[in-house]
Amino acid sequence: MPKYPKLSSLSLFFPAYNEQENIGPAVKQALQVLPTIAKKYEIIVVNDGSTDETFHRAKALAKKYKTVRVISQKNLGYGGALKRGFKTAKYDWVFFTDSDLQFNLRELGKFLKHSQHNDMVLGFRKNRAEGFKRAMLAKMLKIWSRVLLGFPSNIKDTDCAFKLIHKDVLRAIEPLFSDGAMISTELLLKAYHAGFHYEQVGVTHYERRFGNPTGSNLGVIFKAVRETFMLRARLIKRAMIQAVAQA
Numbered sequence: 488m489p490k491y492p493k494l495s496s497l498s499l500f501f502p503a504y505n506e507q508e509n510i511g512p513a514v515k516q517a518l519q520v521l522p523t524i525a526k527k528y529e530i531i532v533v534n535d536g537s538t539d540e541t542f543h544r545a546k547a548l549a550k551k552y553k554t555v556r557v558i559s560q561k562n563l564g565y566g567g568a569l570k571r572g573f574k575t576a577k578y579d580w581v582f583f584t585d586s587d588l589q590f591n592l593r594e595l596g597k598f599l600k601h602s603q604h605n606d607m608v609l610g611f612r613k614n615r616a617e618g619f620k621r622a623m624l625a626k627m628l629k630i631w632s633r634v635l636l637g638f639p640s641n642i643k644d645t646d647c648a649f650k651l652i653h654k655d656v657l658r659a660i661e662p663l664f665s666d667g668a669m670i671s672t673e674l675l676l677k678a679y680h681a682g683f684h685y686e687q688v689g690v691t692h693y694e695r696r697f698g699n700p701t702g703s704n705l706g707v708i709f710k711a712v713r714e715t716f717m718l719r720a721r722l723i724k725r726a727m728i729q730a731v732a733q734a
Contacts, residue, residue: 491599497525498576501586502533502568507540508697513586514548514555520592521554524599525580530555532586533572536562564710566663566670573657581657585648587695589616594690598651601686606656607678609642610649613689636719638672639679642687646671649690656683665718667710673718 499517503510514530521528532545534557542559549555558575560567572583580602584590590610598608638645646668660677663670678685 491603493523494525494580494599494602496527496578497521497580497582498529498531498578499582499584500531500533500572500576501584502535502565502572503537503541503545503586504535504562504565504568505537505539505541506586506698507537507544509588510541510545510586511548513588514545514552516588516592518552518554520595524595525578527578528554529576529578531572531575532557533568533575534559535564535568535571536560564666565668566666566714569670569674570663570666573663576654576657579654580651581654582651583648584650587698589693589695590649590690591693594649594688595651597688597690601688602651604684605686606653606683607685608651609644609675609685609687610647610690611644611687612647612692614692616692616694636672636676636715636722638676642675642679644687645675647690652678656681659683664721665714667714669711669714669718672715676718676722 499521501510501513501517506513510532514532517530521530530552532541532549532555534542534545536559542557545555545557549557558571560571563571569583573581582595584592594610598610601608650671652674656678659681660674663673663677665673
């Protein structure tokens, strides 16, 4: 297998809400993998208002390892945690994945080849380990976003939490508004319209062993519906402003 150059620098962050059993193994896996991926790196835990021991266990790791830091905030939702991670990240490349151990960070090595000629490398799940309900919700979200937002149909897995993004992309598409599940849709849609290049790479998805997923509860779904219409209104407004400017 060809060996590709390491990234110049990488910020990896984990959004975490009540992941006390998972956060330690997730960070330790990152500590093993990142030296093979990047010349310089940092690991950030974004504690999104956890009510269990997530913060304290992450803080203990930060005291032990100088490349680990912990950012804590009140519970703002998944999008709020991602936005905090993007804002906090200091290096050229930014990677995020969930802290629930449903992905293997060693697969990040497959992204190095594609990072040389792309602004983003997007993971897509070759399998979905979370069951029929979540798989159906994902399909509905893709159709929903395509119809209401004109989301590009060639993106295989909108909300796969295994994305490598150059910091230039994040600077160009800020600000991001979504605090909930629509955050990935907003990010990818804005990057697509801005003309950034991306490649998609299949990754393995594993069953969650500890903790409870929140992506399919009604509150999350209703918030995603509301944020879709808010995003649609902003996109229409931006298009109108651009049309006037070009007239």
